[in-house]
Amino acid sequence: MTKLEARGLVKSYGPTPALRDVTLDIDEGEIVAVTGPSGCGKSTLLHCLAGILRPDAGEVSWRGHRIDTWSEAARSRLRRTEFGVLFQFGQLVAELTAAENVALPLLLAGTGRRAARAAACDWLERLGVAEYADVRPGEMSGGQQQRCATARALVTEPRVLFADEPTGALDTVTGEQVLTQLVRLARQQRTAVVLITHEPRIAAYADREIVLRDGAIDHTGLGLDAPLSGGAR
Numbered sequence: 001m002t003k004l005e006a007r008g009l010v011k012s013y014g015p016t017p018a019l020r021d022v023t024l025d026i027d028e029g030e031i032v033a034v035t036g037p038s039g040c041g042k043s044t045l046l047h048c049l050a051g052i053l054r055p056d057a058g059e060v061s062w063r064g065h066r067i068d069t070w071s072e073a074a075r076s077r078l079r080r081t082e083f084g085v086l087f088q089f090g091q092l093v094a095e096l097t098a099a100e101n102v103a104l105p106l107l108l109a110g111t112g113r114r115a116a117r118a119a120a121c122d123w124l125e126r127l128g129v130a131e132y133a134d135v136r137p138g139e140m141s142g143g144q145q146q147r148c149a150t151a152r153a154l155v156t157e158p159r160v161l162f163a164d165e166p167t168g169a170l171d172t173v174t175g176e177q178v179l180t181q182l183v184r185l186a187r188q189q190r191t192a193v194v195l196i197t198h199e200p201r202i203a204a205y206a207d208r209e210i211v212l213r214d215g216a217i218d219h220t221g222l223g224l225d226a227p228l229s230g231g232a233r
């Protein structure tokens with residue numbers, strides 16, 4: 001079933017066009033890589049799909065409801081519940097421990113402290129950083145921080161995760177390890193992922209690759225036969 005739909009998205013920043021008429025659908029549980037040269041509109045597209053930015057023209061619908069017309073508060077609520085976001089620098093709260101960071105979205109959603117802490121520790125374990133539960137981000141490596149940020153992005157079990165070059169600041173080997181974990185865990189719980197990346201190797205983990213050029217879809221293709229694609233296509 002199609003869950004997230006974009007129709008004719010157009011977005012400019014003053015005189016600079018960023019998106020010109022982008023139409024796409026993301027299915028439930030689908031892992032989609034968005035690639036293309038610097039400045040082609042990848043982040044703008046992701047921000048429009050996630051309800052962070054409003055397009056100048058066109059529509060974004062989630063489960064049949066148009067969301068680009070929603071208030072900022074309603075779109076922000078959606079990003080705390082059914083949507084999740086993950087950026088290049090995990091944006092962990094420096095004053096909080098890893099477990100407190102991961103528990104935060106659950107606490108904001110009304111989960112009790114004990115249950116939130118238990119879920120946070122479980123997710124840190126799944127990402128292989130359980131031993132850092134009581135450590136603050138400043139005492140963790142970049143890779144450990146991004147694993148923690150990935151745990152925080154997935155702990156609410158979002159239906160769609162928007163990830164903007166989540167491993168772009170890591171070395172190639174660490175980046176690929178974090179990304180394979182992200183994709184494996186997303187597949188386990190059928191979280192769809194919209195993943196921006198510059199790395200063709202990383203795009204290969206996706207079910208589908210959407211290549212943008214000058215604010216429009218240049219072409220789409222299937223991800224290469226990646227080990228984690230699990231024969232989904």
Ligand SMILES: Nc1ncnc2c1ncn2[C@@H]1O[C@H](COP(=O)(O)OP(=O)(O)OP(=O)(O)O)[C@@H](O)[C@H]1O
Pocket residue numbers: 013016017018036037038039040041042043044045
């Ligand atoms: N806040 C902004 N103000 C003005 N222009 C912007 C802004 N954000 C993006 N742009 C411009 O819009 C176009 C698309 O930018 P966008 O960040 O979406 O591309 P991108 O493909 O994600 O780039 P990169 O791979 O370098 O991150 C570019 O020409 C960029 O310079």
